[in-house]
Each structure stands twice: as C-alpha cells, then as structure tokens.
Amino acid sequence: MSVARRTGRRPGGPDTKGEILAAARVEFAERAYDGASVRGIAARAGVDPALVHHYFGTKEQLFLAAMEIPFTPSEVAAQIMSGPQPGTGERAVRTFLAIWADPVKRAPFLALLRSAMTHPGAAALLRQFARRAMLARVVARLDVPDRELRAEAAVSHLLGMALMRYVVKIEPLASASEDELVSLVGPVIQRYFDP
Amino acid sequence: MSVARRTGRRPGGPDTKGEILAAARVEFAERAYDGASVRGIAARAGVDPALVHHYFGTKEQLFLAAMEIPFTPSEVAAQIMSGPQPGTGERAVRTFLAIWADPVKRAPFLALLRSAMTHPGAAALLRQFARRAMLARVVARLDVPDRELRAEAAVSHLLGMALMRYVVKIEPLASASEDELVSLVGPVIQRYFDP
DNA sequence: CGTAGATTTCATCATATGGTGAATATTGCT
DNA sequence: AGCAATATTCACCATATGATGAAATCTACG
Numbered sequence: 001m002s003v004a005r006r007t008g009r010r011p012g013g014p015d016t017k018g019e020i021l022a023a024a025r026v027e028f029a030e031r032a033y034d035g036a037s038v039r040g041i042a043a044r045a046g047v048d049p050a051l052v053h054h055y056f057g058t059k060e061q062l063f064l065a066a067m068e069i070p071f072t073p074s075e076v077a078a079q080i081m082s083g084p085q086p087g088t089g090e091r092a093v094r095t096f097l098a099i100w101a102d103p104v105k106r107a108p109f110l111a112l113l114r115s116a117m118t119h120p121g122a123a124a125l126l127r128q129f130a131r132r133a134m135l136a137r138v139v140a141r142l143d144v145p146d147r148e149l150r151a152e153a154a155v156s157h158l159l160g161m162a163l164m165r166y167v168v169k170i171e172p173l174a175s176a177s178e179d180e181l182v183s184l185v186g187p188v189i190q191r192y193f194d195p
Numbered sequence: 196m197s198v199a200r201r202t203g204r205r206p207g208g209p210d211t212k213g214e215i216l217a218a219a220r221v222e223f224a225e226r227a228y229d230g231a232s233v234r235g236i237a238a239r240a241g242v243d244p245a246l247v248h249h250y251f252g253t254k255e256q257l258f259l260a261a262m263e264i265p266f267t268p269s270e271v272a273a274q275i276m277s278g279p280q281p282g283t284g285e286r287a288v289r290t291f292l293a294i295w296a297d298p299v300k301r302a303p304f305l306a307l308l309r310s311a312m313t314h315p316g317a318a319a320l321l322r323q324f325a326r327r328a329m330l331a332r333v334v335a336r337l338d339v340p341d342r343e344l345r346a347e348a349a350v351s352h353l354l355g356m357a358l359m360r361y362v363v364k365i366e367p368l369a370s371a372s373e374d375e376l377v378s379l380v381g382p383v384i385q386r387y388f389d390p
Numbered sequence: 391c392g393t394a395g396a397t398t399t400c401a402t403c404a405t406a407t408g409g410t411g412a413a414t415a416t417t418g419c420t
Numbered sequence: 421a422g423c424a425a426t427a428t429t430c431a432c433c434a435t436a437t438g439a440t441g442a443a444a445t446c447t448a449c450g
Binding site: 211242243244245246249250 | 427428429430
C-alpha cells in the first residue's frame with residue numbers, strides 16, 4: 001500500500017535489459033559517447049542508474065553492446081551489386097540513404113559517427129565497419145586500380161553527406177528528397193566504380 | 196626569494212591571452228568542445244584556470260574566440276576559381292587539402308568538425324562557414340541548376356574526406372599523398388561544377 | 391511453503407567540471 | 421616616488437559524473 005515503490009524487483013517480466021539498450025542507443029546517437037550519461041540513459045529507460053551498471057558493467061561495455069549494427073552487411077552489399085554496373089553508384093546512395101532514413105537503423109550509425117570524434121574506441125569501430133562493410137564486400141570485386149582508396153573515397157562522400165544532412169543539418173541538403181540525392185550524387189560516386 | 200611563486204602578476208610582457216587562445220585551439224581540436232576542459236586549456240597554457248575566465252568569461256565565449264578562421268575565404272575562393280573551368284574540382288581538392296595539412300590552420304576546422312557533433316553552436320558555425328565560404332563565393336558564379344545542392348554535395352565530400360583522413364584515420368586514405376587524392380577526387384568533384 | 395537466485399533500488403564515494411570573488415604582485419603613468 | 425590599472429593566482433562552491441556495495445523485493449523451483 002505504499003505509494004512510492006522502494007527497492008526490489010518489480011513485478012511482471014519486462015525486458016529491462018532491452019529497454020536500457022534502446023535508451024542507450026538513443027542517447028548515444030543524440031549526444032555521443034561523452035555527452036551521454038549513464039544517469040540519462042537510466043532515466044530514459046525508467047530505471048535506476050545502478051541497474052545499468054549491474055547489467056553492463058561499465059559505460060564502455062554498454063556502448064559496445066549498444067553498437068550492434070541492425071542489419072547484415074552481406075545483404076546490403078548484395079543489393080548494391082545486383083543490377084547493371086553503371087547503376088552501382090546510384091544503388092549505393094539509395095541503399096545508404098534508406099538505412100539512414102529509418103531512425104532505428106540510423107541510431108547506431110549516428111552514435112558511431114558522433115562518438116568517433118572524441119572516443120578512439122568508437123573511431124576504431126567506425127573504421128573497421130567502413131572496411132568490412134563497404135570495401136571488402138562491394139569494391140573488392142571491381143576491377144579497378146587503387147581499389148581501397150577508391151572505396152574509401154566513396155565512403156567519405158557518403159559519410160560526409162550523412163554528416164551534413166543529419167548532424168549539421170545544412171539546407172537544402174537536409175530537406176532534399178532521397179530521389180533527388182540519388183540522382184545527383186549517384187552518378188558522381190559511380191566514377192569511383194568505373195575504370 | 197621564494198622558490199614557488201604565489202599569486203600576482205608575473206614579470207615580463209608575455210602574450211598570455213594569445214597563449215591561452217592557442218592552447219584552446221589545440222585542446223578543442225583534439226577533444227572537441229565538451230571534452231576540452233577549461234582546466235586542461237589553462238594547464239596547457241601554463242596558467243591558472245581562473246585566468247581563462249578572467250579573459251574570456253565563459254567557456255562558450257572562449258570557444259567562439261578560438262574559432263576565428265585563419266585565412267580569408269575570398270582569397271581561397273579566388274584561388275579555386277582562377278584557371279580553366281575543367282580543373283576547378285582538382286583545385287578545390289588541392290586547396291582544401293593544403294589547409295588541412297597545416298596543423299595551425301587545421302586546428303579550428305578540426306575543432307569545429309569535432310564539436311559540431313555535440314555542440315549546436317559549433318554546428319551552426321560550421322553550417323554558416325560552409326555556406327559563406329564555399330557556396331556563396333565559389334559555386335554562385337557557376338551556371339548550373341541546383342547550385343546550392345551541388346555545392347553542399349561537393350562540401351560533403353571534402354568534409355567526409357577530412358573526417359576519414361584526420362579523425363577516423365582509415366588507411367590507406369590517411370597516408371595517401373595530397374597529389375594522389377587530388378587526382379583521384381578532383382575529377383569526381385568536378386562533376387558538381389559541370390552542367 | 392521455503393529458499394536460492396535474479397532483479398531492482400538506495401545511499402554513498404571520489405573525482406572532475408564550470409564558475410566566482412578576494413587577494414597579491416607587476417606595470418605604466420604622472 | 422606614488423598610485424591606479426592590469427595581470428595573475430588562491431580558495432572555494434555547486435553540480436554532475438562513473439562507479440560500488442548493501443539491502444529489498446520478486447520469480448522459480450523443489
């Protein structure tokens with residue numbers, strides 16, 4: 001009959017761990033690693049901060065757990081590579097933008113991008129992801145010189161676009177439609193896939 | 196005859212304010228706005244933290260003071276625009292990379308880029324700079340449709356390149372020579388300047 | 391039912407941060 | 421020499437942060 005519940009386990013079988021993870025993704029995506037606080041994440045999950053530590057140990061480990069990427073790179077790569085070669089650039093831009101348009105899928109990437117600026121671990125994750133996802137799977141099968149450099153140049157453009165669109169929010173880029181960007185940027189990036 | 200000097204003005208006429216500014220640029224560039232502390236900046240400048248507040252008031256104002264860009268956009272724009280039109284892309288990349296190659300010139304931009312991720316004021320500065328420097332001066336005189344969007348797409352690529360090269364430090368992009376990047380990226384960006 | 395284990399919160403620590411106001415030493419002007 | 425302005429530091433404050441250990445409540449299984 002107490003109004004304010006005190007300590008102890010709470011009834012029902014809620015996936016509290018999952019809620020903490022979701023809250024962490026949002027907070028990390030919005031404020032980056034350093035700016036997000038365990039307290040803020042706990043508050044968003046409606047939970048005591050100590051519970052976060054109980055489940056994930058340290059903030060660092062929570063970050064790593066929250067950065068699980070929400071799709072399979074092989075599928076994405078397949079999607080980009082399927083179709084006529086001259087359309088590869090456009091398909092790459094379209095696929096990239098589609099992922100970033102979905103807030104749930106975008107969150108880990110935004111978090112990674114924001115956190116990479118100050119957190120070396122996040123930078124390492126981003127580096128590794130760029131290599132694995134883009135380079136190893138997409139460009140590896142193209143017969144061009146300087147494959148790696150070209151792949152990274154292409155990723156540079158895509159990441160820069162995400163940066164300007166979703167972080168810096170410069171206009172008209174931030175409000176441009178996906179189709180508009182695909183037809184503008186696609187043919188340009190295509191040059192990195194051509195001989 | 197005291198070994199450890201206590202409070203009070205110190206002899207000589209050192210440009211302490213300037214040293215604080217320089218220290219601030221380095222710290223902000225390395226750790227971004229939130230990560231850089233007034234104490235850290237003061238320590239790097241060999242000065243008491245209170246002196247920083249004495250000169251600049253708040254951390255925010257210190258940041259603004261430290262972000263004075265170290266070159267004149269008009270000159271840069273002139274440099275990019277002078278020469279045959281088909282070489283505009285390469286000149287843009289070369290000019291951009293030259294600025295980023297100089298640690299002193301790079302510092303404010305790195306600071307801006309890093310801080311824009313979490314600090315809305317920094318994002319606004321970056322946005323405004325991208326507009327003023329690149330768009331208004333370089334692309335305005337080109338006779339292409341979607342001038343603004345094209346300009347921002349070009350800036351996206353350049354910023355993304357800086358991001359991958361100087362923050363994420365992905366290889367081989369981070370170690371590639373400027374010439375290599377100019378000849379690879381220049382012709383690609385050129386497409387944004389063509390009809 | 392009873393108890394072992396899992397879940398959840400409370401209270402608390404040590405530390406770092408941005409910021410303020412008073413005190414002290416040095417310069418520069420007259 | 422004297423004195424006002426300036427430069428510089430010291431000693432604090434209030435607050436936020438990541439982290440820990442003990443206590444309380446609930447579920448599951450015998």
